[in-house]
Amino acid sequence: MSPVRPRPAVERDSTPWWDALARHELVCARCAECGRWRWPPRALCGACGSLEWAFAPVSGAGTVASFVVNRHGFGGAFPLPSTVVLVRLAEQDDLLLPGGWSGAPDGAGLTIGLAVRVGFEDVPGDADADPYTLLSWRPA
Amino acid sequence: MNAAALRDRVAVVGVGRTPYSRDSGVSTQTLALRAVRAALDDAGLAHTDLDGVACHRVGDSVQAAIVAQSLGIRDLRYHLDLFGGGSQSHWVVGSAALAVATGVAECVVCWRAVNARSEFRMGGTGRAAPDTLEFQYQAPYWFATPPQQLAMYGRTYLDRHGVTAEDLGRVAIAQRAFAIDNERAVMRTPLTMDDYLASRPIVDPLRLYDCCLETDAAVAVVLTTTERARDLARPPVLIAGAACGGGTTLFSNGRGDLTVSAAADMAPRLFGQAGLTPADVDVAELYDAFTPLVLMQLEDYGFTDRGGAAAFVASGATARGGSLPVNTHGGHLSEGYVHGLNHVAEAVDQLRGDAGARQVPGARVALSTGQPGYVAGTTSALLLRSDR
Ligand SMILES: [Zn+2]
Numbered sequence: 001m002s003p004v005r006p007r008p009a010v011e012r013d014s015t016p017w018w019d020a021l022a023r024h025e026l027v028c029a030r031c032a033e034c035g036r037w038r039w040p041p042r043a044l045c046g047a048c049g050s051l052e053w054a055f056a057p058v059s060g061a062g063t064v065a066s067f068v069v070n071r072h073g074f075g076g077a078f079p080l081p082s083t084v085v086l087v088r089l090a091e092q093d094d095l096l097l098p099g100g101w102s103g104a105p106d107g108a109g110l111t112i113g114l115a116v117r118v119g120f121e122d123v124p125g126d127a128d129a130d131p132y133t134l135l136s137w138r139p140a
Numbered sequence: 141m142n143a144a145a146l147r148d149r150v151a152v153v154g155v156g157r158t159p160y161s162r163d164s165g166v167s168t169q170t171l172a173l174r175a176v177r178a179a180l181d182d183a184g185l186a187h188t189d190l191d192g193v194a195c196h197r198v199g200d201s202v203q204a205a206i207v208a209q210s211l212g213i214r215d216l217r218y219h220l221d222l223f224g225g226g227s228q229s230h231w232v233v234g235s236a237a238l239a240v241a242t243g244v245a246e247c248v249v250c251w252r253a254v255n256a257r258s259e260f261r262m263g264g265t266g267r268a269a270p271d272t273l274e275f276q277y278q279a280p281y282w283f284a285t286p287p288q289q290l291a292m293y294g295r296t297y298l299d300r301h302g303v304t305a306e307d308l309g310r311v312a313i314a315q316r317a318f319a320i321d322n323e324r325a326v327m328r329t330p331l332t333m334d335d336y337l338a339s340r341p342i343v344d345p346l347r348l349y350d351c352c353l354e355t356d357a358a359v360a361v362v363l364t365t366t367e368r369a370r371d372l373a374r375p376p377v378l379i380a381g382a383a384c385g386g387g388t389t390l391f392s393n394g395r396g397d398l399t400v401s402a403a404a405d406m407a408p409r410l411f412g413q414a415g416l417t418p419a420d421v422d423v424a425e426l427y428d429a430f431t432p433l434v435l436m437q438l439e440d441y442g443f444t445d446r447g448g449a450a451a452f453v454a455s456g457a458t459a460r461g462g463s464l465p466v467n468t469h470g471g472h473l474s475e476g477y478v479h480g481l482n483h484v485a486e487a488v489d490q491l492r493g494d495a496g497a498r499q500v501p502g503a504r505v506a507l508s509t510g511q512p513g514y515v516a517g518t519t520s521a522l523l524l525r526s527d528r
Binding site: 077095100135 | 273274275276277278279280281282283284285287288291292293295296299340341342343344345390391392393394395396398
C-alpha cells in the first residue's frame with residue numbers, strides 16, 4: 001500500500017483559511033476588539049469575549065516549537081521517514097500551527113527554536129478531487 | 141465554594157476487570173458488562189443496586205445508555221457518556237463521585253471498554269477522524285496518531301531539560317519490573333536497557349518501548365457513599381479528591397510553554413481539595429501512554445523540581461522499594477492500555493492491600509492521573525485514600 005495523503009476535511013469555519021492557503025497567503029483569526037490572535041478560527045475571543053473577528057494576514061515568520069520524524073509507517077499509511085513541524089508564529093507566543101517541512105525528510109538540521117518562514121505546497125487535483133495547498137515550512 | 145465538599149464522602153467499593161488480550165473475540169458491550177459484573181461481585185452488590193452509569197469513549201465503544209438498559213436500570217438517576225480518551229478518564233469517576241456525594245445517585249458504576257487492539261486502534265490510521273474540527277489541520281501532514289502528537293510535546297520537554305533516551309528507558313524498565321509480578325499484565329518478560337535502546341523507532345523521539353500497549357479489555361469500578369461502603373464486603377477506598385483541569389492543544393491555547401502540562405495548574409487544587417500534599421502520596425499511578433508523560437507528571441504534580449524527574453527515576457525512587465512507586469501494575473506500557481481506568485483499579489488494589497507481590501507496604505494514599513491535558517484540552521486526576 002502506498003501512502004495516500006489524507007485530504008483536509010474542510011468545514012464552514014475553515015473554508016476561508018484553506019482558500020487563502022491556495023492563494024499562498026497565511027492568515028489567522030484576529031479579535032477585532034483586543035487584537036489577540038487565535039487559530040484555528042473560533043467564533044469568540046477567549047481573552048476579551050468579543051464575537052467580532054476577522055481573518056488577517058500574519059507575517060509568515062516563526063520558530064520551530066517542536067518537530068517529529070515518522071519512522072513507523074502505520075501499515076503503509078505514512079511515507080518514511082517524514083517530518084512534521086510545529087511552528088510558533090512570531091505574532092504571539094501561543095500561536096502554534098502544525099505543518100510540513102520542506103527540508104530533509106528525516107528532519108536533519110531541525111532544532112527547537114530554529115527560525116523558519118512559511119512556504120506552500122500545492123497538491124494537484126485529479127478527476128475526483130480539487131487541488132489544495134498545504135503549509136511547507138522552510139529555514140528563514 | 142467549598143473546595144472540600146467531596147472529600148472522603150464517596151468510596152470505591154468494587155473493582156472488576158476482564159482479561160487483557162490482543163483479541164477479546166467479543167464486542168465492547170460484552171466486555172463492559174463483564175467488567176461491570178465483576179466489579180459488582182467484588183463489592184458484594186447486585187446489578188439492581190445500581191442507579192447510575194458513566195463511561196468515556198471516542199466513538200470506539202458501547203454507549204453508556206445501552207449498558208444502563210442492559211443492566212435493567214429503570215430509574216436511571218445518573219448517566220454520563222463523556223467524549224474523550226485518557227485525559228477524561230479520571231473525570232468519569234470524579235463526576236460520578238459528585239453525583240453520589242450530592243445524593244443525585246447512590247451507586248454508580250464507571251468503566252472503560254475497548255477492543256483497542258482487534259477493532260479500533262488509537263495508533264492506527266484506519267479509524268474514523270476524531271470528532272474534532274482540528275483534525276483537518278494535522279492529517280494532511282501525516283500527523284494523525286497519538287504517538288506522533290505526544291512525541292511533539294515530549295520533544296519540547298526532553299530538549300528543555302536534556303533528558304536522554306536512557307532516562308526514558310529507565311521509566312519503561314521500572315514499570316516492566318512491576319508487571320512481572322502482575323498476572324494480568326500483557327508484557328511480563330524483563331526489559332533491559334539494551335532491549336529498550338534496540339527497540340525500533342516509532343516516531344522520533346519515541347521508540348517502541350516508550351509506547352503503551354493497545355489492548356482489548358474493560359475495567360470497571362463501583363462507587364457509593366462512604367457511609368454505605370462501610371457496611372459492604374470489601375474495605376472502602378475513599379475519594380479524597382477529584383479534579384478536572386484545562387489542557388494544551390497543538391494550536392493557539394494560551395499556553396506557549398509546552399514543557400509544562402496543564403496538570404501543573406490543576407494539581408494544587410486537587411491536593412487542596414483532599415487536604416493532602418505530594419509528600420502524603422504513597423503510590424502514584426501516572427497516565428503513561430508514552431514515557432515522557434511520566435517524567436513530566438512527576439514534576440507537574442509536585443513530586444520533584446522542574447527538570448528533576450529523570451534523576452528522581454534514576455535514583456530508584458519510582459521503583460519497588462522507592463519513596464514513590466509509580467505505575468505498580470506496569471502501567472499502560474506493560475500491563476495494558478485501558479485508557480486510565482486500569483490506573484484507578486490498581487490504586488484501589490494497592491490501598492486495599494490486594495496487590496500481592498507488587499504491594500507497596502502500608503500504602504494509604506494514592507494519586508491516579510489521566511493524560512495531562514495534551515492534545516485534548518482537558519485533564520483529570522483522583523486522590524484516593526484507604527479508610528484504615
Ligand atoms: Zn479579544
